[in-house]
Amino acid sequence: MTPAGTTLHVPHHPARRHTRSEPPYVRRLLIGTALTFIGLFLILPLLFVFTQAFAKGIGFYFHSIDEPMAWSAIKLTLLAAGISVPLNCVFGVCAAWAIAKFDFYGKNVLLTLIDLPFSVSPVIAGLIYVLVFGTQGWLGLYLNADHPALPWLANWLNDHNFKIIYAVPGIVLATIFVTFPFVARELIPLMQAQGRSEEEAARVLGASGWQVFWRVTLPNIKWGLLYGVILCNARAMGEFGAVSVVSGKIRGQTNTIPLHIEALYDDYNFTGAFAVASLLALLALVTLGLKTWVEHKNAAVLDK
């Protein structure tokens, strides 16, 4: 390659210089269109959330967040995310290990099935758990049967007033369902691209299965895993449709943050609704920030 200085005085051929570029007015028009679209649909709504949240001052803002119903919703949301994210994380790692490191029949079908929850409407995600665990569903039929199988179990469940729908377990289950594919989807293509030679080499050198995973695989997939966890968590904390079907919306008991926002909004307490909503908007911004940072890190790893 010639050093840059030697080509300095060679004039560019005009036709060649413009082969990958548009006239300035076209560029300006396209950039203007894109920025207007982004500004109108993304930046304006984001500004609006924070402006409305502080519309009645900072005192009202903290009053809206620091009250028992809001705290109860925050705790329930943290609980649902705290259970569903680790479970889906373990699932994602297992699924990616099986799919990326081994060959077996029906792999493509399995991949499609893992994606299923993405294509199911949140309302239907809630509905399916009502059909399984609701009073009209499988569990209800079992508990109300005259001669149930395993009568001791039916009695025990009835005595303890065991409930899944319109209670916390239903909310957790619906959250697990809607966030099911996130970690697996990030890890499967990543681990497929990395292949299995490094792990096989470690095995030949005498490493145990766990050692291979912790010392070889995990360092290779950590950024992808983190990325999946971030997206999974954002969806878990923000899920609305599925949770609103199974929750029963009992204030202070089965309201998550999004359901609490809906309740405030329906009560015409708009500033309160936006104050609580600003917490989730902040979470979204942190998610986007972390996502950009992880992508940057991952690109650095791939460039090495």
Place this chain on the structure above:
Amino acid sequence: MLPGFKLTLGFTLFYLGLIVLIPLAAVFWKSSSLSWAEFWQTVTMPQAMASYRLTFGVSLGAALVNLVFGLIVAWVLVRYEFFGKKLVDALVDLPFALPTAVAGITLASLYSKNGWIGQFFTYTDEHHEVQSIFFSSRLGIFVALTFIGLPFIVRTVQPILEDIDPELEEAASSLGANRWQVFHRVILPMLTPALLTGFALAFARALGEYGSVIFIAGNIPMKTQITPVLIMQELDMYEYGRATAIAVVMLVVSFVLLLSINVLQWWTNRHNTHNLA
């Protein structure tokens, strides 16, 4: 040979069955409690038909708008330098990250008759009251569905656009093609599979969307009630059979879309290795 195949595949299948497949099977089990005639009557009742027309029509419109603007945003992000480009690139994913309920109340307030945008688009109704043209109307649902579908096309087109070999464009222009011809005849055909995939993803997402729509839509039966809201309404009336029947229709459509998206993605991958090799 690596260990752990039986353990990991076993757990994967167990968890998939428990969380996804068995509960989904419940939908088909419950809908079989209706006779075929009852099922057909439920899924074709006027209120359901109106909700399908609305949901499909507006989802299609929103996905089409995103197809055009998503391509422009992806193009600008890949090809040009401008102030705030990194910020815009990160913000494109906002509709993925922002909870739908937050998007819902935000859009509803922003486009209401007193909102920042809605105040400029009002009319006086038959009761002499000022109304926003976005409120309780198809237009409002369209805004919400455009918002949630925005990232899909940008994110499917962007990587393909980044990978296009500059020599292809240079070759075309050295053979005398003008810039529009290069775009139309060389670049666009290479982007077609990605554009279709993004379009299908945005459309599929819009069909099932609930949270971002309900606050702005007004949910008036026969007029602005989308199908997920109709399912919710049947559930609130304890009409589980009817809710399930309509859910089956939506699920079948979603599965067909999921299959076409997988075929499209396979086509995209094949198309690219073919063009970029």
